[in-house]
Amino acid sequence: MYTIHDLYDLDHTLAKDYLAQFTYPWEALKGIKDFIIALGETLDKNEYEEVSEHVWVHKSATVFSSAYLGAPCIIGPRTEVRQCAFIRGSALVGADCVVGNSTELKNVILFDHVQTPHYNYVGDSILGYYSHTGAGAITSNVKSDKKLIVIHNGDEQIETGLKKIGAMLGDYVEVGCNSVLNPGTVIGRHSNVYPTSCVRGVIPEASIFKNDGTIIKKR
Structure with missing residues (x-):
């Protein structure tokens, strides 16, 4: 329930061939930076503009002037990068995505139609097709010890x-507002996380994670 095949439809990302090399999604994290640089060099110059070294933005994307795009990154078609978004680098953002106000991305792959719209931190993570994080939801990527x-x-x-x-x-995961996804959290397709949850471990697909830690199957 936690392999790349279990979690993702790879037809909805430019990282399809890259991710297909691995069994588990976290195995892909180390190589995201080099992969984005190599991929960026192959992009159609009629569709993507290299706005600074190793930063490629699709011509149909909207990037607000107060947003920061660190290298390397790729911003896909019709994606919005909103006010004060902070893309630190090593970020592949797919088509029709939203990177919202004051959201920070670092070493990530966002599939198409992903929304991280309000005050989110997403680091060392892979977010599947149509996944969504509510306002203030964050990924904690380093253990306290x-x-x-x-x-x-x-x-x-x-x-x-x-x-x-x-x-x-x-794919299609919904994370409620102000939730914390602890290091190494894996959430299966079509699952929902209640607001203000503290999540850890593997959550099966088509489940509901309640903020008291209870997990139930969707009906």
């Missing part, structure tokens, strides 16, 4: 060997 991150799925524990992993959101 700075130890390597382990993916917890009930009694199963998967050693990642990585110090930084945010959240892996499957």
Whole structure:
């Protein structure tokens, strides 16, 4: 329930071939920067403008003047990067996305139609097709003890060997306002997270995560 195949329809991202190399989504995090630079060099210059070194913006995208685009990054067609958004770099943002006011992105892949619209932090994460984070929802990507991150799925524990992993959101995931997704959180497709939740571990697809930690299947 937590492989790339389980979580994502790869037809909705320019990272399709890149992600297809891996079994688990967090395995792709280390190479996002180099992948974006290589991909950017192949983009159609009639469609994308390299506005600064290794920063490519589709000509149909809207980027507000107060937004910061750090290299490398790619902003896809019809995407909006709104006021005071802070893209630190290593960000592939797909088509028809929203990167909202005061939202920060770092080392991420956002599939098409992803919305991070209000005061979000998304770091070392992959957000699937049509996933959405409510206002103030954040991905926590480093443990407080700075130890390597382990993916917890009930009694199963998967050693990642990585110090930084945010959240892996499957397609059509909805995260409620002011929720915290702890390091190594994996949320299956079509699942919902209640507002103000503190989420950790693997949440099965088509589930509802309540803010007391209870998980129920959708009817």
